[in-house]
Amino acid sequence: MLALTSPVKTPYHGLRAGLKLGLLALATIVLFALGSLWGQVAGLAVVMALYALPGARFARAGVAALRPVALFAVLIAAFHVVTWTPVEGAVVVLRLVSAVALANLVTMVTPLSEMLGFLHWALAPLRALGVKTRGLELAIPLAIRFIPVLGEKGRALGESWRARSRHRRAGWRIAAPLAGLAMDDADRVAEALRARGGMAGGTGK
Amino acid sequence: MTKKINEKDLVMIALFAALIAVLGLVPKLTLASGIPITAQTLGIMLCGTVLGAKRGFLAAALFCLLVLIGLPLLAGGRGGPGVLMTPWAGFFVGFPVAAFVAGLVMEKMRGPVAVAASVAAVAGGIVALYGVALPWYMVTKPAGPLEAALVAGVPFVPGDLIKAVLAGLVTQALARARPGALLSRS
Numbered sequence: 001m002l003a004l005t006s007p008v009k010t011p012y013h014g015l016r017a018g019l020k021l022g023l024l025a026l027a028t029i030v031l032f033a034l035g036s037l038w039g040q041v042a043g044l045a046v047v048m049a050l051y052a053l054p055g056a057r058f059a060r061a062g063v064a065a066l067r068p069v070a071l072f073a074v075l076i077a078a079f080h081v082v083t084w085t086p087v088e089g090a091v092v093v094l095r096l097v098s099a100v101a102l103a104n105l106v107t108m109v110t111p112l113s114e115m116l117g118f119l120h121w122a123l124a125p126l127r128a129l130g131v132k133t134r135g136l137e138l139a140i141p142l143a144i145r146f147i148p149v150l151g152e153k154g155r156a157l158g159e160s161w162r163a164r165s166r167h168r169r170a171g172w173r174i175a176a177p178l179a180g181l182a183m184d185d186a187d188r189v190a191e192a193l194r195a196r197g198g199m200a201g202g203t204g205k
Numbered sequence: 206m207t208k209k210i211n212e213k214d215l216v217m218i219a220l221f222a223a224l225i226a227v228l229g230l231v232p233k234l235t236l237a238s239g240i241p242i243t244a245q246t247l248g249i250m251l252c253g254t255v256l257g258a259k260r261g262f263l264a265a266a267l268f269c270l271l272v273l274i275g276l277p278l279l280a281g282g283r284g285g286p287g288v289l290m291t292p293w294a295g296f297f298v299g300f301p302v303a304a305f306v307a308g309l310v311m312e313k314m315r316g317p318v319a320v321a322a323s324v325a326a327v328a329g330g331i332v333a334l335y336g337v338a339l340p341w342y343m344v345t346k347p348a349g350p351l352e353a354a355l356v357a358g359v360p361f362v363p364g365d366l367i368k369a370v371l372a373g374l375v376t377q378a379l380a381r382a383r384p385g386a387l388l389s390r391s
């Protein structure tokens with residue numbers, strides 16, 4: 001599956017996932033506290049410097065990852081042009097771009113395995129209290145495995161639908177058969193899971 | 206929270222989390238207002254109408270967790286903590302609440318499956334989801350109620366109404382094709 005992690009190795013890869021997420025939370029709080037336009041410009045400059053440090057290829061990937069935010073930024077900008085509050089609008093748009101870019105940076109330099117490791121660590125207090133986290137830790141890899149399987153089934157359903165129809169795209173019409181096919185697998189997977197220890201095995205008490 | 210969840214429940218929760226992700230990949234339509242709509246919230250509504258309140262909530266929450274740890278599963282290929290940073294993030298954070306409310310209404314309501322599921326989808330996917338998303342927009346942007354309604358509410362309502370009706374039809378088709386599949390009504 002496509003991952004958002006960058007193939008370019010950066011100095012940030014060496015930092016612990018928990019530290020990076022902690023710094024992100026801190027930086028986000030600062031960004032939201034900065035009310036002045038120049039404060040936000042400075043914030044964006046720092047973020048851009050962080051992206052520039054690992055090189056041009058990394059920075060380009062970072063800009064590409066920001067594309068989905070453009071629509072949101074345009075919507076906000078349009079509203080502030082209509083109501084003629086341009087400074088306020090600029091502060092909000094700059095903050096939005098900086099905050100998303102910073103969070104994307106953490107995603108780009110933190111492999112999924114390290115995020116899962118952090119999650120396991122963060123759940124430790126719950127385990128200490130006697131809460132069983134095994135279900136969650138089983139469900140995550142199961143769902144990750146099911147996504148390409150269902151994606152493939154959805155593609156096949158869409159293809160056969162196209163073969164029978166003059167419309168090009170099946171769209172929502174495959175939702176019901178796709179959910180049905182998904183449920184057909186549930187019994188067998190649950191059986192296999194039970195045979196391997198199920199909810200009782202592993203690290204849970 | 207995992208109490209009384211057996212292996213079958215766990216697998217169904219993981220499967221529906223994956224279903225939300227796959228429905229987000231279905232090519233999106235663009236409404237006249239320029240707002241893209243995808244089938245992702247259809248997946249959220251189905252979690253509630255098919256799995257019921259508790260399992261639906263857990264499936265949607267699992268999907269949100271997968272997105273937050275960096276999988277590009279949110280419609281448009283977005284993922285990672287960055288999805289929390291836009292003022293529209295309430296539409297993402299509210300997913301589990303929406304699935305829960307849809308499930309609750311589906312469990313309580315009698316009558317034809319398609320009607321009950323459509324009503325449940327409106328209650329969860331529109332009333333409850335916007336109930337989270339609009340205040341979220343007002344606090345994080347920050348903005349007044351009128352701006353929130355104009356920029357974050359009204360443009361999405363037509364698409365979500367269509368999806369609620371579709372959720373009703375899909376739930377009914379599923380109930381016909383797989384008797385006993387509706388855990389929300391068993």
